[in-house]
Amino acid sequence: MSIAPRERSLLLGGISLSALWGLSYSLSVLSPGLLHHHCLFGLDATWPDRSVCELAFGGLWVSLTIGVAAGLLATVVGATIAVLARRAGSVVESGMLRLCDAFFALPDVLVLMVLQLAAQNLQDVYPAFKVAPMILMIISLSLVGWAAPARMIRNRIATVEEEDFVRAARALGAGWTHVLVAHVWPVLRAYVAAIFLSRVPAAILAESTVSFLGIARVEPMSLGRYLGASFGNLLYPGGARMVLPAWFLLVAIVFITWTTSRRVLARAE
Amino acid sequence: MIGLVFQRSARRLAFVPIVALASYYLMATLPLTGETESKRRLSSELLASYHRDLGLGEPWGFARPWIKLFRGERLGTASRGVTGSEMLKKLSGSLGVGAVALAFALLWTTLMSFVVVAFNRARASVPLDLVAAVALGTPVFVSALLLAPFAAERGHFIPELAAALVLSLWPGALLALLVNDSVRMEMRRDYVRTAQSKGLSYWQTWAKHVLPNVLPALLDSVVPLATALLAGSFAAERVLGLPYFGQLYVLAVLHRQVAVVVIATTLFAMILAFVSVSAEMLRLIADPRARERSSA
Numbered sequence: 001m002s003i004a005p006r007e008r009s010l011l012l013g014g015i016s017l018s019a020l021w022g023l024s025y026s027l028s029v030l031s032p033g034l035l036h037h038h039c040l041f042g043l044d045a046t047w048p049d050r051s052v053c054e055l056a057f058g059g060l061w062v063s064l065t066i067g068v069a070a071g072l073l074a075t076v077v078g079a080t081i082a083v084l085a086r087r088a089g090s091v092v093e094s095g096m097l098r099l100c101d102a103f104f105a106l107p108d109v110l111v112l113m114v115l116q117l118a119a120q121n122l123q124d125v126y127p128a129f130k131v132a133p134m135i136l137m138i139i140s141l142s143l144v145g146w147a148a149p150a151r152m153i154r155n156r157i158a159t160v161e162e163e164d165f166v167r168a169a170r171a172l173g174a175g176w177t178h179v180l181v182a183h184v185w186p187v188l189r190a191y192v193a194a195i196f197l198s199r200v201p202a203a204i205l206a207e208s209t210v211s212f213l214g215i216a217r218v219e220p221m222s223l224g225r226y227l228g229a230s231f232g233n234l235l236y237p238g239g240a241r242m243v244l245p246a247w248f249l250l251v252a253i254v255f256i257t258w259t260t261s262r263r264v265l266a267r268a269e
Numbered sequence: 270m271i272g273l274v275f276q277r278s279a280r281r282l283a284f285v286p287i288v289a290l291a292s293y294y295l296m297a298t299l300p301l302t303g304e305t306e307s308k309r310r311l312s313s314e315l316l317a318s319y320h321r322d323l324g325l326g327e328p329w330g331f332a333r334p335w336i337k338l339f340r341g342e343r344l345g346t347a348s349r350g351v352t353g354s355e356m357l358k359k360l361s362g363s364l365g366v367g368a369v370a371l372a373f374a375l376l377w378t379t380l381m382s383f384v385v386v387a388f389n390r391a392r393a394s395v396p397l398d399l400v401a402a403v404a405l406g407t408p409v410f411v412s413a414l415l416l417a418p419f420a421a422e423r424g425h426f427i428p429e430l431a432a433a434l435v436l437s438l439w440p441g442a443l444l445a446l447l448v449n450d451s452v453r454m455e456m457r458r459d460y461v462r463t464a465q466s467k468g469l470s471y472w473q474t475w476a477k478h479v480l481p482n483v484l485p486a487l488l489d490s491v492v493p494l495a496t497a498l499l500a501g502s503f504a505a506e507r508v509l510g511l512p513y514f515g516q517l518y519v520l521a522v523l524h525r526q527v528a529v530v531v532i533a534t535t536l537f538a539m540i541l542a543f544v545s546v547s548a549e550m551l552r553l554i555a556d557p558r559a560r561e562r563s564s565a
Contacts, residue, residue: 102284102288105284105542106496106534106538107496107500107537108500109500109503110500110503110534113503113519114295114534117525121300121525122299205408208408209408209409209410209504212408212410213504213507213523215519215522215523227411227414228410231410231414231508234414235417243414250408251403251406251407254406254407254408255403
């Protein structure tokens with residue numbers, strides 16, 4: 001059985017990322033001693049009881065989890081809003097589009113910083129609202145990232161609704177929900193999957209930047225947070241060994257997710 | 270056409286007061302605490318500046334940070350606050366770095382476009398796409414970390430140049446991909462083949478026929494580029510130790526200088542709105558099809 005090129009790209013990207021995630025999680029959580037005793041890069045200067053491999057490789061599954069979860073949540077929220085807005089039509093739909101434009105008015109990283117500031121203060125004063133830092137980051141990234149999927153999915157739904165097969169279904173008396181589920185969704189799902197994949201590297205980049213700047217303190221430590229805490233070592237001899245592994249891993253996962261999403265999106269359009 | 274330009278500009282500029290009010294009310298409702306039991310106990314000076322700078326409880330409280338700014342008063346605490354003139358100086362520094370970064374981005378785009386046109390083969394674009402993919406997939410602070418040991422605190426505008434170089438990677442890669450795709454598409458069109466068959470060289474064809482058709486797509490990418498430059502400035506200035514607007518914003522968030530956060534967020538929105546309106550106007554000037562659509 002031959003695999004279509006789009007599915008092949010998705011499969012390759014998915015397998016690479018899953019393998020990296022699984023390896024990172026199993027080594028850092030299930031058997032951390034392995035990374036500690038067999039690390040070529042030695043111990044970390046800021047956390048002398050832990051090796052560079054534990055911190056760098058251990059941060060990989062955290063960054064990937066945040067990226068995938070935030071991408072998925074942003075896509076689901078965006079798709080839901082797009083469908084509801086399209087169903088309501090006229091004022092509601094154009095209001096949604098204006099709201100999306102408002103979200104595009106500022107960089108993601110900036111809005112994320114402000115949301116983290118607000119959320120951290122809220123949790124300090126009202127402990128009942130306390131959530132795990134990783135969950136807080138995923139929610140913040142989704143609040144920032146829903147606008148692009150909403151806009152893109154809404155535009156695609158509007159295009160598909162102009163197709164002859166949809167018009168024929170409507171002429172035969174199909175309701176809006178039936179048209180969406182039976183006719184529009186099969187055409188749309190590959191596109192939605194591609195959008196989800198495109199949100200993953202964006203989420204990883206935004207989280208790593210905000211963690212690097214020290215505004216978010218994701219626990220367990222993500223790659224961005226580790227780089228933020230250790231980059232000062234670059235100024236000292238031999239400091240590069242503490243920064244290079246996390247650096248390389250971050251670029252690798254963003255590169256894999258970005259190229260996969262680009263290939264799948266190009267084939268879905 | 271003027272009516273359409275005015276309508277679109279008004280729509281873009283309308284976001285600025287919305288962002289100003291949204292950021293003000295978000296900061297004003299923050300439950301900043303001074304209780305000793307709180308893990309993030311804030312100083313009495315910071316709390317006083319919070320109440321003073323945001324005009325809490327006043328009917329026109331949202332205008333208070335702006336009034337203070339225009340009066341030349343300090344926003345925030347004595348040690349970490351900032352005045353209007355300081356803010357403008359830092360903003361001009363960031364804009365200067367951004368302008369140089371844009372020039373670098375256009376340079377990378379021109380170089381890559383040159384290679385695509387000169388070779389005119391699909392295979393030449395594969396390694397270029399790979400380079401662009403690596404550039405797009407690399408966070409700004411990672412590139413900045415590469416240059417930090419050589420550029421940080423060197424003076425003679427070396428950190429500024431390094432920041433501009435680092436900031437130009439993502440926009441340059443994006444522009445290069447866009448231009449390569451557009452150039453390749455245009456080079457396959459009939460009018461280009463006609464021009465070449467009539468004896469025009471690659472460069473004459475590129476300059477007279479291809480570039481005017483690629484320009485509208487380039488102008489459409491101006492706003493995402495400006496957003497990327499602004500977003501990248503936070504990390505680049507922090508790593509390279511540049512005391513400009515990006516670093517100001519990050520430190521304001523870290524040290525809870527909320528009035529500074531409100532003003533800075535609104536200034537960012539203003540800059541992006543201005544860039545968007547300018548790009549829209551340039552598009553109408555440069556693209557006759559856009560003028561026709563607008564007058565239809």
